Amino acid sequence: YPLFQRGGPQLRIFRPNFFMVAVRPGVPQPEDTVQFRVSMEMTKLDIRNYLERIYNVPVAAVRTRIQYGANNKRNHRNQRVKKPDYKVAYVQLGQGQTFQFPNLFPEKEQDTETRSFDDYRDKYMEKEKQKEEGDPRRGGVPDWFGL
């Protein structure tokens, strides 16, 4: 983007090429805080304007940090493999709004057919395992040992 100099025009971007990914926080965050992974070139002002203008989300405060991706893993040629760096933004919502990251993989309701099939399958697996183990009265001694 062109560098701003005094007297120059305000920079306006109409179709930004940035995108922000809302992620589930690794540590519990307060109710009004949303965690995003954003492009490394975005600033706090950019994030605020992005959310307010495009998505009409009231933003009270933005804090950012850059997460360093580790460079410890080695590939089959013993070269170090870098995980990419990324910027994390913590956005506090205004006007008392709260946000809770949703559960994306909820437990599905099982109908009677699948439940009975699951029970049958579990019982069958148990029987197979017991057959493999052998007679418990022999105390772990294998079958071929004997007179």
Place this chain on the structure above:
Amino acid sequence: MAALGARRLLRPGRRWFSDTVPSAPSPPASPLYPPVVASITAKSKAAKSRRLQRFNQRVHEAATVEEKLRLYGKLQRPKYTVYPQTFALNADRWYRSFTKTVLVPGMPPRAAAAKPPVATAGATSETGRAPEPRAEAPGHAEAAGEVEVAANAEAPGAAKTPEPSAGVAPCPDIGELRSLACDALLQESFYQNKKRPFLYRDQDHTPGPFLTQLVSTLAASLSGHNPLLAASSLDLNPEVNYYWHHGNEVVVHGHRKGRVDPVRFQIDDNPHLQIRVPKQLPEVVPLESDLGDVPVIDHKPSKLPLFKKQYENKVFIGTKVADPCCYGHTQFHLLPDRLKRERFIKERLEDQIEVVYRSNGIASLFAWTAAQAMYQGFWNEADVTRPFVSQAVVTDGKYFAFFCYQLNTLALNAETIKNNPRKNICWGTDSKPLYDVVEDGNVKGFNDEVLLQLVHFLLNRPKEL
């Protein structure tokens, strides 16, 4: 032979067919074995608690208060620095949970009941009114503002009949005090020729000197009515520090990873002005009163955002321990430029304006009262036996907010907070303007209520005086 045999058989020490009756074994004067207690140096929870008990014993047995403070803050570890004047959103809720404080809106009832008479312009009309019983005033004076003014207007009528305490000059004149305030304001903002303030130095340019001038002249003129003010000490830009523990956390990184540590906090505050007095202000409500709920916040304090640093654990009220004026009366805080009203309005955060005043009041007053209590020898293992009361005025030059804090408990760390029902209480008002605008040598829209509240704050004193 029989005698020889008998002698050989009778070994020394053995009583065989002797005449003496074996007496009951006498209880030993001291126990034979030392008491069975946990080790001191082992890596176990029992050893840790024994070490903690030895440390507490050492602090209890310290001879002087300085020695107690030195031992209390001896071990340095990373701690959260709590700033009373902060831009963090909803900081007052977090600060209330850190300090176990209940926030009660409005001024406490004793501010209406125990107010000494102040002559208002229309005082003559109230002399004929029947004296209102003092007990009724608390019920009516819960909300600040108009009701307070009415109670103020009624109190003179009630208190004029009993004469004021001996040796105190009668009613301060509100007109005189108003002219003093307007003089200070006009001198700083109109008459004196000042250059333009440097960038972000607006508050030090006009409201700072105005506040200093106002408080010193008001205190000087009211010291005739309040003997406590005459014996007080006014500090300019003092330092107030307090260090405390609250709750437990598990250490995340480093060589101490996995250990359970108390969460440490430190407040380092610089109020603009401070009045310290030799006698304690009277308690507002009894020690064990419960006026509300303390917010419980499960998240780590670093989400506020709050940051950790390791430096000296200081506990300081403004002077050292040997000073006779060791109790606090009133603090005056000036909000800095980055927390101006206009900035919040520009960022569309109007509800955070009041949060700034409240967080400043709660944090500063908690630090001051707790440090005063530590100066008297109380700490979190030896909880306070009487409540410590102080007042504060938070202003940005035009808008004034009044706070009154009662410290009922110092025991905030994880073990002592379990069976402690006491809570600290903070009464606070919203911010109100003292004047509307200053133009052409006139102060337009001067608000008498704010000045009256300020005067009542300064006239507050213990009942014996």
